[in-house]
Amino acid sequence: MIAAFAATTMTTQTAWAAMNFCAAPAMQNSERTNADPGVKALVQMVQSHLNDAPKARAKLHTEGTLPGQGIHDESVEAEKDLALMRDAALAWRATGDERYLRLVDRFLYAWVTTYQPSFNPIDETNFESLILAYDMTASALPVKTRNAASAFIAKMTSGYIADIDKQKRPLSGTYRNNWQSHRIKLVAMGAFTIDDRRLVNAAQRLYVEHIGDNIALDGSTVDFAERDALHYVTYDLQPLVTAALAARRHNRNWLTERAQSGATLAAALDWLTPYALGTRTHDEFVGSRVPFDATRREAGLPGFAGAWDPKNAAELFHLAARLDGRYAPIALRLAPSPPAWLAVCLPLAAR
Template identity: 30%
Template sequence: MRKFAATIVLLSLALTAFSQVVSLNNNEIKKLKTQLKNNSESQKLYAGFAKNALNYLEEQPNPVDTIRTEGLLKGNPKKERTRLALADMNKMFALALQYRLSDDQKYLHKCVEFLEAWAKTNRPNGDPIDDTNLNEAVEAYDLIKTDIKPQAKNTIEKWLAETALTEINSKRMKAGRATAINNWNAHRLKVVGEIGYALNNSDFIIWTIDNLKSHININLYADGTSLDFKERDAMHYHIYDLEPMLRLAIMIDRARGINFYSYESPKGSSIQKSVNWLIPYIKGEKQHEEYVNTTVKFDRDRAKNNEAGFAPGTMFKPELALPVLKLAIYFDPTLIGVLQSVNGKEKSWMGILDQLQRDSNKFQNN
């Protein structure tokens, strides 16, 4: 496996520079502004978002030096400290998006304040289950990166690059370790990929795409099941494995890359097959008792800790698949009916943002 030096230089892609594929791009922001002027339902949903963003102007960043969620039981002090700190992620994203919608500099300055605070305090430990929580921070950076002053931008980019490099060089990535091929690797690829696209770093992008191909081949099976489902006997982990792969596949598609949704590995596995395998369980045509035959001690520990949903024999609930459905619709609009059967037809603010990306996908592929 290729080893990246810690001193890697961030290189912008010489021929194809990606503006925003992690977040909404300029054209999508323009369309959203128009929608907010002309659509009363969208205006109502936006009002709640705007109120929250305004309140965030009065709040202070609350970063942690190390994110700690993986392997810790509910109630663990380190996990609780991290939970409180991670509230900053949504605040950063809201401030960044509100800046782009309002052009009001105070939202930009506050978002940069949050990003810089995390960049100066947080040190990655190469654990993708922890680092996957930075998703909205990367999106926030992607939204405002052209307007950040050089010194602050350098600080933020160094932090993001260090996070990606620590994942690539992590001992958890070494061949022979389960964490190199299970859901950990799916989250690792998503983390490195989204940072790669946000920073226009060709090395990160190439590494991610190469490893996504091998991950689909090793982690997913031709019948639609996954390594994580086999190990955990839980739809929860099949979903937790697919979600980061879908997020990454959307970014790659928005950058005019391979369609990794329908891409089939040499053994015939694909993300699409693994999404479709879920559908009968989401529709209620099939049922599954979660964790009955899990091989992982942590699952049993969480059950003993009385954490909701982890007791062996807990019936799978279709709403747990909502994150996968909402992402898969980007590639397969026919799944909208399945989504609505679980989630209803009521619109949400995040649903509006997702729809903008789906509409761009239709236009791009026509």
């Protein structure tokens, strides 16, 4: 029994040494017994899926489609695998139970050997969860899975960089709005996770360029001008905050990194803060210039008409609080606790 515990401890310590994004160390026995309810709920959820089979697909497509159209529904269902493998990695991290590591191994290998990147960042934004799962478990995975996953992440990251770099400058259209934020997130997470210096330098360069292209000096974003919706401000900023968290684990402060124009991610979060606190309100999509927004409103999808609900920014501000503690009161006002995955991954707000 003592030998088994020692082996588990050694495995989790080795994995921790390789981790980049998630800061939480493995829990001790006493901590597991008295774990936060959100942590317990996450572990229990993963436990209920231990015998699931991966639903890996060669292609996903949800961007620009409604439920019932094309492969939208199949894609949404398959994408649940990505969150599950992230949560399984976190459950393993929290408990040391090898069953969760084996689930990550099965699902990760199935996806990285099946999926073919399309380089559509809206379709692929949820691959952040796959990258996180690899990030937390890489040193404990079988060599076959580790090598396949590392190669997949390198391919996806390099492909996005090449796609952005071949565009005409100054960047415009979807290479300036929220699509680019999601590209930057995937590039940053991939580059820092596999610790490829060439890719990291490209991520730094493209992040700074995008901050200048997307965020005005007053903190407003291109997406707000185009969509007249705070929905798209949060959708724009959350991937950038996630990218900044990946950079922070490598001692880079992207929150206050200035573009040539002087724009910063911090200014954009500050611009959104009065809306998040409810001191300012906004009716969504009234002046949107994108036809698909009207299509979704007419289809009755929630959030595409009426006043913006500040609670939709809860996860964004809980993530931002991990960069700067001054966002913590805003986050806690929007939701008393962060999403379960974040509670395990980064349990404490920054100072």
